[in-house]
Amino acid sequence: MTMIELNQAGRTFKVKRRTVHAVRDLTFTVAPGEFVGYLGPNGAGKSTTIKMLCGILTPSSGTVRVAGLDPSRRRTTLARHIGVVFGQRTTLWWDLPLKDSFELIRLLYKVDRKVFAERLAELTATLDLGPFMSTPVRQLSLGQRMRGDLAAALLHAPEVLVLDEPTIGLDVVSKAGIREFLARINAERGTTVLLTTHDLGDIERLCRRVMLIDHGRLAFDGTLDDLMASAPGLSSIEEVVTHLYTAGR
Template sequence: MIELDRAGRSFKVRREVVHAVRDLSFGIAAGEFVGYLGPNGAGKSTTIKMLCGILTPTSGTVRVAGLDPSRRRTALARRVGVVFGQRTTLWWDLPLRDSFELIRLLYKVDRKIYQERLAELTETLDLGAFARTPVRQLSLGQRMRGDLAAALLHAPDVLVLDEPTIGLDVVSKAGIRDFLRRLNAEQGTTVLLTTHDLGDIERLCRRVMLIDHGRLAFDGTLEELMATAPGEETIEDVVTRLYTGGAPPERAPQR
């Protein structure tokens, strides 16, 4: 479903070449739920932008659903849904339901199919209470549920999530996690999740990839990741050790 073969992306910054991603190779099969981790500047966002066709790789190849994202962006848009936690794809001054209708027109979704899909998403994500509310008046948790629905209205095969639970309260976060878990299990949607919230990874992902300085540093199951740092109790400690090359910071004593 997703394939990268020695993919790289470099930029020129003040006459110097910066390699945001280099020699990146991995594959994600249909139906997988994969966590993609890395510190700020590691290359996560660059990878996502290459997968979505926003950036063209400067070396290697990228394929999503059998398509070259940079050359087949329109065709790819029908197969992929994207949610950026810090940016909305909804129209700020329009009621949520009007944003959904515009998205239906953009993706040319049949009205009957759209109505069925919207009814399902409205019930599952509990959107009914604020469907008529302008997006600018929604709480962060409500907006994120709206963005998730918007990304899924055209029934994509692949869902790419960039920090989908950032800034959410405990209840909102739990609701979105539960929705994503069921979406993957019941509909077989392939999900690639980038996040700094390792609770998302622990509760949702069966496979984890770590990127550092543009290169893949780890690819395996959560159990295999924990085994890389014997004696550590949490995934946060393990990831910290992998990235710092030393002992994780001391945890505050429990009271």
């Protein structure tokens, strides 16, 4: 069984009468329980891929499956199987206290009250949300809001978690806490995680497998050791990734 599967997936856009290929012939699978880093320079196709996985965009060609579902055709059903966190955008209600946002999410996903209470208690303790549960989201710091967004994405116990820059702009302490939490839910719950980030520290500390997309095509797929071995003589992951980014340009 695969949790994420793309087969020759492509997505084009029309820009001033010109066809732009945001993603081309993208093929890969992610097995249940994997924690995969998805890297690429700006404009490489990462966000387009994520939007196809979430059902926001329909592939122009090929197929996409998440938890066995076609995201664009089964978006409502898929929402019960997937959690999504965008580092630069929140899914929480801006003017409501954090606890009220969580209650609205419970209603949206129709989570049983008892189950919800147990999950929220666990997430509150693990992410240290207690001190600001009554604080309006707009008054939270970036690190506090990110912890709230992670809790919101996990309240319905999704099998797949898609993270887009979850540590962007965070201080060192907040970043370390988020990384520890993500590693724990992957190890203890077997949650499948796909992580896009420009912070290669996230990749080194969390991901056993790395995929690199460039110009809409998959340029690399392998372990961190494979990645380092792809550019002998370079000593850091940052140097290797930079080399791969620029080699095909």
